[in-house]
Amino acid sequence: MSSNKPHLELSSVSMQFPVKGGVFSALEDVNLKVTKGEFVSLIGHSGCGKSTVLNIIAGLLQASRGGCLLDGREVTEPGPERAVVFQNHSLMPWLTAFDNVELAVRQVFRKSMTKQERREWIAHNLELVHMGHAMDKRPDELSGGMRQRVGIARALAMQPKVLLMDEPFGALDALTRAHLQDSLMEIQRELNSTVVMITHDVDEAVLLSDRIVMMSNGPSATIGEVLPVPLERPRDRVALAECPDYNHCRQSVLRFLYEKQQKITPMPRQGEGQEAASGVDKRQKVLA
Numbered sequence: 001m002s003s004n005k006p007h008l009e010l011s012s013v014s015m016q017f018p019v020k021g022g023v024f025s026a027l028e029d030v031n032l033k034v035t036k037g038e039f040v041s042l043i044g045h046s047g048c049g050k051s052t053v054l055n056i057i058a059g060l061l062q063a064s065r066g067g068c069l070l071d072g073r074e075v076t077e078p079g080p081e082r083a084v085v086f087q088n089h090s091l092m093p094w095l096t097a098f099d100n101v102e103l104a105v106r107q108v109f110r111k112s113m114t115k116q117e118r119r120e121w122i123a124h125n126l127e128l129v130h131m132g133h134a135m136d137k138r139p140d141e142l143s144g145g146m147r148q149r150v151g152i153a154r155a156l157a158m159q160p161k162v163l164l165m166d167e168p169f170g171a172l173d174a175l176t177r178a179h180l181q182d183s184l185m186e187i188q189r190e191l192n193s194t195v196v197m198i199t200h201d202v203d204e205a206v207l208l209s210d211r212i213v214m215m216s217n218g219p220s221a222t223i224g225e226v227l228p229v230p231l232e233r234p235r236d237r238v239a240l241a242e243c244p245d246y247n248h249c250r251q252s253v254l255r256f257l258y259e260k261q262q263k264i265t266p267m268p269r270q271g272e273g274q275e276a277a278s279g280v281d282k283r284q285k286v287l288a
């Protein structure tokens, strides 16, 4: 369970990207505090800036204004204390599952663990995601869900302070996705991990999160609303389907996304093609 101590903090974060003929304001004044052990989801329409927020926390992008603090220290570059799991597994295709995890483990624990300790630690993390039986297989010998499990094992094996997940289950079929969501809830409960996860899936957000951070549409996107999810853990997806609190949370997110923040797409000028539609065009239409 989470404590009240601030752990990860985004303060007054703005992000501007240089584009042809000027700058594009992707984020404006994003403020967020995440406590240790908390599971936070970021949700919002495509292009609103979720990955930009995650990349700033990961240290892959530097905010134009404001910044990110982890345990009071400013994040200025990527580091193993902030492991990222992407939508596509990003495993080395020529290495086995074991060796893929080993690569990350060696980077972090080369000095503090013996070779034998590292072997046991790698096996333990692969067991956590139920991949102990396939440690010696290469990515092309694994299913999509199994590859994603290895990616999660690799991230967990680095013992990160924060686990950052960018639509980790987005490319998986519904059943595999459900199995992995259950595994993630189990692991998070066991390790008390702090997780920031991007998702487009409202049910996934409600099932997994302690809080759901809903982002407004860009340009100059920011946090629109933050919804606490007051559901007891462990959570059971079947039982939750009939739970009034679960359905209330679902409806709040759906209302935000489809009533308060309808998806807007730029409207091309008369006589111009698709390329005229830029994210900074003021004339926009709301999709019905």
Ligand SMILES: Nc1ncnc2c1ncn2[C@@H]1O[C@H](COP(=O)(O)OP(=O)(O)OP(=O)(O)O)[C@@H](O)[C@H]1O
Pocket (backbone or CB within 6 Å): 017, 018, 019, 024, 026, 044, 045, 046, 047, 048, 049, 050, 051, 052, 053, 218, 279
């Ligand atoms: N390097 C860049 N240069 C210019 N514009 C960028 C750059 N990176 C992102 N953007 C713009 O910033 C906005 C936010 O992008 P971002 O990828 O963070 O959105 P997102 O919410 O993660 O989208 P999706 O859900 O589709 O993955 C978009 O309008 C995007 O076009």
